[in-house]
Amino acid sequence: xxxxxxxxxxxxxxxxxxxxxxxxxxxxxxxxxxxxxxxxxxxxxxxxxxxxxxxxxxxxxxxxxxxxxxxxxxxxxxxxxxxxxxxxxxxxxxxxxxxxxxxxxxxxxxxxxxxxxxxxxxxxxxxxxxxxxxxxxx
Amino acid sequence: xxxxxxxxxxxxxxxxxxxxxxxxxxxxxxxxxxxxxxxxxxxxxxxxxxxxxxxxxxxxxxxxxxxxxxxxxxxxxxxxxxxxxxxxxxxxxxxxxxxxxxxxxxxxxxxxxxxxxxxxxxxxxxxxxxxxxxxxxx
Amino acid sequence: xxxxxxxxxxxxxxxxxxxxxxxxxxxxxxxxxxxxxxxxxxxxxxxxxxxxxxxxxxxxxxxxxxxxxxxxxxxxxxxxxxxxxxxxxxxxxxxxxxxxxxxxxxxxxxxxxxxxxxxxxxxxxxxxxxxxxxxxxx
Numbered sequence: 503x504x505x506x507x508x509x510x511x512x513x514x515x516x517x518x519x520x521x522x523x524x525x526x527x528x529x530x531x532x533x534x535x536x537x538x539x540x541x542x543x544x545x546x547x548x549x550x551x552x553x554x555x556x557x558x559x560x561x562x563x564x565x566x567x568x569x570x571x572x573x574x575x576x577x578x579x580x581x582x583x584x585x586x587x588x589x590x591x592x593x594x595x596x597x598x599x600x601x602x603x604x605x606x607x608x609x610x611x612x613x614x615x616x617x618x619x620x621x622x623x624x625x626x627x628x629x630x631x632x633x634x635x636x637x638x639x640x
Numbered sequence: 641x642x643x644x645x646x647x648x649x650x651x652x653x654x655x656x657x658x659x660x661x662x663x664x665x666x667x668x669x670x671x672x673x674x675x676x677x678x679x680x681x682x683x684x685x686x687x688x689x690x691x692x693x694x695x696x697x698x699x700x701x702x703x704x705x706x707x708x709x710x711x712x713x714x715x716x717x718x719x720x721x722x723x724x725x726x727x728x729x730x731x732x733x734x735x736x737x738x739x740x741x742x743x744x745x746x747x748x749x750x751x752x753x754x755x756x757x758x759x760x761x762x763x764x765x766x767x768x769x770x771x772x773x774x775x776x777x778x
Numbered sequence: 779x780x781x782x783x784x785x786x787x788x789x790x791x792x793x794x795x796x797x798x799x800x801x802x803x804x805x806x807x808x809x810x811x812x813x814x815x816x817x818x819x820x821x822x823x824x825x826x827x828x829x830x831x832x833x834x835x836x837x838x839x840x841x842x843x844x845x846x847x848x849x850x851x852x853x854x855x856x857x858x859x860x861x862x863x864x865x866x867x868x869x870x871x872x873x874x875x876x877x878x879x880x881x882x883x884x885x886x887x888x889x890x891x892x893x894x895x896x897x898x899x900x901x902x903x904x905x906x907x908x909x910x911x912x913x914x915x916x
Contacts, residue, residue, distance in 0.1 A: 504810045504913040506878060506885075534642045535675055535771050537811055539878050541887035543827045548731040551681045556715040560724050561731070563713050568706070568844070575839050577832040586836050593824040593837070593871060595731060597890070600738070600876070602644060602677050602769040609644075609769045611679035614735070631878040631885045633811050635773055635911055637642040672780045673813055673909050686869040689819045694853040698862050699869070701851050706844070733869060738876070740782060740815050740907040747782075747907045749817035752873070773911055775780040 505530045505634040513625045514618055516584075518558035522615040525632060531606035534636015539598040541629045544588035544622050546595035552615025561619070565591050588621035595619050603634065643668045643772040651765050652758045654722075656696035660753040663770060669744035672774015677736040679767045682726035682760050684733035690753025699757075703729050726759035733757050741772065781806045781910040789901045790894055792860075794834035798891040801908060807882035810912015815874040817905045820864035820898050822871035828891025837895070841867050864897035871895050879910065 509524060525538050540547050551557045569590050571583035578586040599616060602609040618628065647662060663676050678685050689695045707728050709721035716724040737754060740747040756766065785800060801814050816823050827833045845866050847859035854862040875892060878885040894904065 506809060506880060533644060534773055535673075535811075537876060537878065539876075539885070541885070541890065543825070543887070543889050549681070549735045550731050551716075551727055554716055557724065557727055560714050560716050561728065564707070564711070564728055567711075567713075569840070573840070573843075575843075576836050578827075578830055578836050586833065589827055589833055590837065590840050593826050593893075596734065596872065597825045598876060600675060600677075600736060602675065602771045604644065609677070609679070611681070611767070613681050614679065617731075629887070633878045635810055671782060672911055673811075687819070687873045688865055688869050689854075692854055695862065695865055698852050698854050699866065702845070702849070702866050705849075705851075734872065738813060738815075738874060740813065740909045742782065747815070747817070749819070749905070751819050752817065755869075 503532050503636060503638040507632050509630040509632060511618065511628045511630065513627050514620045515625055516620050516623055518561040519618045519620065520552060520615050521618045522552065525616050529606055530634060532634055532636035532638050533604050534634065535600055536603050536634045537598055537600040538616065539631045541631065543592055545628050546592040546597060546619040547599045548595045548617050548619060549599050549614050550617055551613050553613060584623050591621045641670050641774060641776040645770050647768040647770060649756065649766045649768065651763045652756055653763055654758050654761055656699045657756045658690060658753050659756045660690060663754050667744055668772055670772055670774035670776050671742050672772065673738055674741050674770065674772045675736055675738040676754065677769045679769065681730055683766050684730040684735060684757040685737045686733045686755050686757060687737050687752050688755055689751050691751060722761050729759045779808050779912060779914040783908050785906040785908060787894065787904045787906065789903050790896045791901055792896050792899055794837040795894045796828060796891050797894045798828060801892050805882055806910060808910055808912035808914050809880045810910065811876055812879050812908065812910045813874055813876040814892065815907045817907065819868055821904050822868040822873060822895040823875045824871045824893050824895060825875050825890050826893055827889050829889060860899050867897045
């Protein structure tokens with residue numbers, strides 16, 4: 503059984519945001535794998551701690567240090583200093599996450615959630631594709 | 641055909657460890673994809689060189705430099721200096737690996753193996769979910 | 779339905795290269811997921827911007843800075859200064875990419891493409907395994 507749908511997220515400000523709830527609603531009751539894919543190259547997805555908001559603040563701080571907008575060697579900066587850095591952050595974190603599911607229930611740890619990693623200053627609406635593949639029988 | 645099982649790993653010390661054998665045992669003879677997912681946010685999984693132990697030592701050295709515990713800007717450090725850094729390392733490396741399989745045989749290169757990346761000092765037992773999806777017929 | 783094939787890429791020079799076309803040809807018209815896996819630990823795959831070549835140049839520049847061959851602490855350097863750094867770049871970017879597909883059409887954004895990330899100076903031919911799993915009926 504294959505299930506596939508598009509999710510249009512609202513605009514989020516630059517930073518790391520929990521979107522677990524948006525992804526999980528409407529998930530079918532199958533057993534197998536779920537993949538969430540972001541159709542952009544300047545925002546990304548990751549799975550991390552779902553409780554303390556300072557974790558997401560620390561992610562934003564750290565990635566801004568590691569992929570500095572002050573780096574004078576970037577060539578692809580037509581859309582501003584957050585242009586090329588967003589592409590690099592996107593590949594470091596990845597354009598998709600996937601996780602196991604059993605009868606529609608994600609098989610992740612109690613502290614895990616899905617982050618939208620918005621790397622651009624002028625955040626647009628972002629589009630996700632959720633694909634679930636598995637066995638519909640219990 | 642969908643196959644899913646949980647693997648409870650023993651505690652490993654902080655560092656990078658080959659766990660290929662633990663993942664592969666009991667794998668069904670299907671053709672398709674295998675995903676290995678770690679149910680934690682302070683340890684991660686990656687696929688890399690399976691032979692020379694100094695590679696894993698160099699990984700630990702490099703990630704400690706790149707995600708330094710000396711960074712004074714981290715807020716989420718209640719559990720110690722290895723708290724927030726472990727979350728970041730986890731997202732840089734990822735919470736899952738997946739690989740193709742043919743009739744139960746992983747289709748990877750001869751030098752590839754699966755690493756458990758244990759980022760915490762006080763390492764606990766870690767739980768993995770292995771999911772295989774594919775065609776059981778040869 | 780499971781589809782699996784091997785792609786032997788020609789040698790590419792060190793750097794980041796668009797290989798979208800090589801991956802997509804011969805893709806079956808199914809709806810589900812496609813995974814592309816590289817059978818090596820010193821080259822990697824990522825999805826990023828498919829238009830401006832300076833993006834790929836900036837990737838090469840940035841990763842050379844972030845994972846410096848000048849680091850005196852690397853032990854695994856038997857094959858040269860690009861040996862251990864290639865393994866680390868490989869795990870930061872990942873050994874596979876996966877993306878949703880609908881009736882054989884990749885469901886990615888218009889700016890997304892697949893990069894081969896060649897981290898070695900003496901580039902060899904690289905081998906990929908493409909696996910598609912899904913529903914063959916429209």
